[in-house]
Amino acid sequence: MSPEEFEFFNNKVRKIWIVQDEEWYFSIVDVCQLLTDSSDGRKYWNKLKQRLSAEGSELVTKCHQLKMKAADGKMRLTDCANTEQLFRIIQSIPSKKAEPFKMWLAKVGKERLDEMADPEKALDRGLSYYREKGYSDEWIKQRLQSKTIRDELTDEWKRVGIKDSKDYAVLTNILTAAWSGKTVQKYKQFKNIHKENLRDNMTNIELTLNQLAEVSATAISKAKNPADISESKQIASEGGNVAKTARKELEAKLGHSVISPLNASDPPSLEVKNNKN
Known part of the structure; x- marks a missing residue:
């Protein structure tokens, strides 16, 4: 319950x-x-x-x-x-x-x-929660992949000496705003959510673009080996801009924005690939 x-x-x-x-x-x-x-x-x-x-x-x-x-x-x-x-x-x-x-x-x-005692139970419970909320197995698979990509990015931030959760939040905001045009807070407001996880309320297109931004930021960071938080902020912006370019090209072909107000109140709608908003 x-x-x-x-x-x-x-x-x-x-x-x-x-x-x-x-x-x-x-x-x-x-x-x-x-x-x-x-x-x-x-x-x-x-x-x-x-x-x-x-x-x-x-x-x-x-x-x-x-x-x-x-x-x-x-x-x-x-x-x-x-x-x-x-x-x-x-x-x-x-x-x-x-x-x-x-x-x-x-x-x-x-x-x-x-x-x-047995972390595998947490994974099983998480999958069960997603299914109970109405997410499809395909979306859940993509969501789990997005977590792996996010973990790789945070591991890279740790490698270059960034450990404070507040710094993680700042870098995430920069990266998210770079590709979507909205900070995490503004993005949540746009989707009319509060404490919920933003990724859980993304369409599959949004989720894919977010993954592209994070995997790009990880690769750029490994290549440039930033010396401080200031350089990592620049890299977060660069990674986000890679996804922004992809977003703009896709929107030009679709004729509408892919930044969607849809949220997890209707999980199946998050998989709509050509929904005008």
């Missing part, structure tokens, strides 16, 4: 997407109200905060106060938690309504430990 199947992800709980964090934040008061028999979710949360603090939990101090629309229609500050923090809070709520969440978390925890 996935978290999307649980009731609190519906409109009964206020949530807000914070772009800079790439995280959903949920109203803790709403969750407490929904999962308990308390007549006042705010009072319940205040008592729970006291208990968590007494137990030595740092969770309370890590929660954010964000403005959300209140019942009276006004924007008011309220305590919010991201998904990880919210699950921890739910674990501390002694309620029958919270029990399904706790059982799901225990199941996921066991699966993760099993996968750490």
Whole structure:
């Protein structure tokens, strides 16, 4: 059972997407109200905060106060938690309504430990998730190939001394913008997705062009052997431009852009090869 199947992800709980964090934040008061028999979710949360603090939990101090629309229609500050923090809070709520969440978390925890002991199980589970979402075996095969190509690029970045995940994000943005004309964030906005993986929401054409950009950047980096992050940024741009040239030539023949707003809400549509957008 996935978290999307649980009731609190519906409109009964206020949530807000914070772009800079790439995280959903949920109203803790709403969750407490929904999962308990308390007549006042705010009072319940205040008592729970006291208990968590007494137990030595740092969770309370890590929660954010964000403005959300209140019942009276006004924007008011309220305590919010991201998904990880919210699950921890739910674990501390002694309620029958919270029990399904706790059982799901225990199941996921066991699966993760099993996968750490036997990584092949993680691969099998990933394939199963893709099929359950409606992706075809052909698309899944291409997606797995794209991961291999991405791993080769990150291995090359490591080889030349780039190890910080923030630098990886910067280089990825440069490469993506070079071939598609959009940064990763703008690309996600265009496709109307948030935390989802961008590749999982690409058409097969977009995915192929992204692969071309990454494999080109890898080859150029190996040939030029960059000395620092600045030179790697230039190489990321050059690799992206190789794919940009291919994209422009294809678009000229098709008569329309191949940068598509389609997303994984309809996986079969991602395999459309000649869809005007």
